Amino acid sequence: MKRYDLIIVGAGPSGLSAAVEAAKRGIQVVVFDENEKPGGQLFKQIHKFFGSKEHKAKIRGFRIGEDLLKEASECGVEVVLNATVIGLYLEKEVTVRIGDAVEHYKGDAIIVASGASENMVTFDGWTLPGVIGAGAAQTMMNLHGVKPGRKILMLGSGNVGLVVSFQLLQCGCDVVALVDAAPHIGGYGVHAAKVARTGVPFYLSHTIVKAEGEDRVTGVRIAEVDDKFQFIPGTEKHFEVDTICLAVGLSPMSQLLKMAGCKMEDNPKKGGQVPICDEMGRTSVEGVFVAGDVSGIEEASSAMIEGRIAGITAAEYLGYMDSIESGQRVKGHEEALEGLRQGMFAPKNRGKKIETTDEGIQISENLLKRGYIADDEIGRYPGIRQAAGVHPVMECTQNIPCNPCQDACPKGCISIGENITSLPIAVEGAECVGCGMCVASCSGQAIFLVDEQAGDGYASVTMPYEFLPLPEVGARGKGLGRDGRPVCEAEVLKVQTAKAFDQTHLLTVKVPVYMAMKARFFVAD
């Protein structure tokens, strides 16, 4: 049996963050992870994260992962890979399967940061090859460079379903439909909007009837459901697909904690069965702590902060700092965490339908049902302003904890204010220089630069663009509306690429003046 001061289960965002905090205090810490590589799911996240500066907003997930690994290695954190923790017993004894052997360890403290697993739904044909989890799709395309399929139907409109749909489009797959049994889109409107504007249709209040095929998926039938989730006859739709992707939520992987004797609860707001724990991650068993999704499903950003808090708390428990110091160290992290837990998508609001923003503006019903804001709805948000010359248009219409756009603008054209979840406001009188930093900084890809008098009888629209091939200046094509339908002829005026934009290219297209507030995507002929 080998002894450690602190044993951490899981080398994902929360486990590694906890390990860093503990190792900084000279604690002898080991992290076990069942995977071949550390980082958990961070390296599959190729989108820019939300939040504020302290949450590493507008940085792509895999880059945050690289930074975290570097920090952990600099602190001397020992990570054992291909090591599955299979038991957590009394007196903090731990059994770990490494290769074909089971090893025995004991820790003075344990932090369980085992994360979550994907939920599944069953339907006729759900076991056919070609029906995969959304996480599997991310793994195949973003880690292994292989397309999960050619024509794909996504089930689930939470942030995972929306983000993975966009990533499928980015790697060249055809997403034929985004389907959800719920009547409203579950994830951020901005994530839905960037999928919808490419032309992917959304089917809310619909679910899968049958996956078709003998040896593999060859098609799928969906149908509308009523408010009791029963199929409505005569509403079936058919799609030819080779892949069906399931993004129907995550459940905490809390089995080890139950095994350790921690008091558990079924908490739908936390995604299922979780250990009862306090804000510091202390469970009912002394010396056993939790952090990240295992204690309640949230984002990687919050998991990293929870990890830091648990690491500091474990250090105090082990006598490496006093309660005054740990209190001081935890305070900043708690405030950062609180910041992320605000707004209409906060854990406390899970499952609630919110109809107006904090500002008292009605949420777009089209956004919730079809994934895009209708042309006659967009004008009511404070980020939309008509002005002479080039100016930013912020199509950010829900209270989510995110504010990089405010910092990005060197001219003060965008204001969010103290409250991180407030909608961005187009500031009157501030002069836009058209630098495009706001467009590239918006993790939701919801900011556009519009110039209604760009030239003789035409307007220009600058949009974020993260697809290949990148259109060339002079390329002609169609401007697509927010709903993904072609609305006008368009020509590429400018293509900007910069290190500061971090792989988000800025495409400026020429459109008719009356389309300046309607054209939001470009496809070349």
Place this chain on the structure above:
Amino acid sequence: MEMRIKEHPILGVQEKEKEVTFFFDGQEIKGYEGEPIAAALKAAGFMVHRYTKKEHKPRGIFCAIGRCTDCVMVVDGKPNVRTCVTPLKEGMQIQTQDGVTALKQMK
């Protein structure tokens, strides 16, 4: 290998290890060393990894992170190997699993 992503708008051109040859039910296939067996098979267009014992139903990749065990195959004679988390090596013999043994090939 059209299922391979040649260039990605965010990730660029992904570096691969050296190309290796392996065998799927006796058929010679190319893949990259160190990538999961399942990724190499997917890239080559193969989706059925095994048939269930009782009902002889096909199964393939499902979770791709070693959790669900749907993608297990017979690898170098050893059954129940999770192909989504097992790195590919030169000369590997991969066989479709039927129940808990290799599928008998009709020839």
